[in-house]
């Protein structure tokens with residue numbers, strides 16, 4: 312099966328072609344980078360409006376050019392169109408959905424509405440070959456732990472306020488550093504030393520607002536910015552690692568998979584890998600192109616959903632800006648029930 316995936320929940324206007332037989336995924340992305348401040352929903356939507364048609368056309372050209380020789384010549388270049396239906400910024404999602412509906416109707420192939428957070432999870436699970444991992448989604452707008460049970464991914468724990476990437480980006484905006492802030496904090500942390508900052512974990516819940524205010528204050532008080540960046544990473548990633556370990560312990564799982572753009576951070580991956588090593592669990596983080604927002608993960612999960620018959624009629628395909636991953640009936644895991 313060949314599937315066109317389209318992603319556009321916030322900053323990445325992205326289209327991809329996934330070929331299940333070849334096990335190959337080709338991703339095309341045009342990123343929105345705000346000139347100042349963080350992501351502005353209106354500017355992001357304007358970027359999507361211009362960039363999505365181009366990325367989709369490029370991906371479809373690629374699908375045509377790489378059509379396998381044994382594929383009947385009158386078949387469409389892809390067998391289904393998958394799109395990120397939510398969660399995300401409403402104006403961006405609507406542009407993506409309109410593009411997906413148009414292509415699906417023109418090619419007369421099924422439409423698949425994919426939950427963006429489950430795509431972040433499933434791309435790691437698929438590449439690791441894990442059965443039933445705990446998943447830590449550490450992305451811009453989210454920070455949560457998911458585990459599969461009885462036909463759904465259950466929310467095991469989550470941030471009580473902002474997503475982890477957004478929290479870091481708010482701190483770097485205070486420093487007038489350009490978006491995205493995460494890679495800049497990672498670079499600055501290399502030369503830093505430890506200072507105390509608030510650490511807030513309550514059972515399976517955690518919070519970033521206190522630490523971000525304290526980090527801004529520390530910089531204003533003259534603490535070297537490298538020390539604040541180093542300590543921010545140690546505290547924030549320590550919180551995520553503690554809760555991930557508790558999730559492994561409570562579920563009895565011995566597999567942890569990482570998803571989301573903050574997962575590109577080497578220190579976070581190092582902490583999680585070390586924790587898993589100490590308790591005899593396996594850890595997997597997909598390659599960076601699949602961690603940050605990308606249409607490849609939408610195409611990969613879309614292919615599994617399409618194979619399970621989990622498609623959506625155009626007239627029922629309204630976007631879901633607040634779609635929580637634990638509200639999605641999991642149709643694609645039949646036969647591997649845990």
Ligand code: ATP
Nearest residue numbers: 321450451452453476491492493572573576603604
């Ligand atoms: P979501 O997937 O929840 O909708 P999102 O759309 O913001 O989130 P992602 O691509 O998953 O997108 O993550 C982007 C975030 O990742 C940004 O906040 C960015 O600062 C952060 N990030 C990127 N690289 C790094 C890094 N090396 N270290 C820490 N954070 C990083």
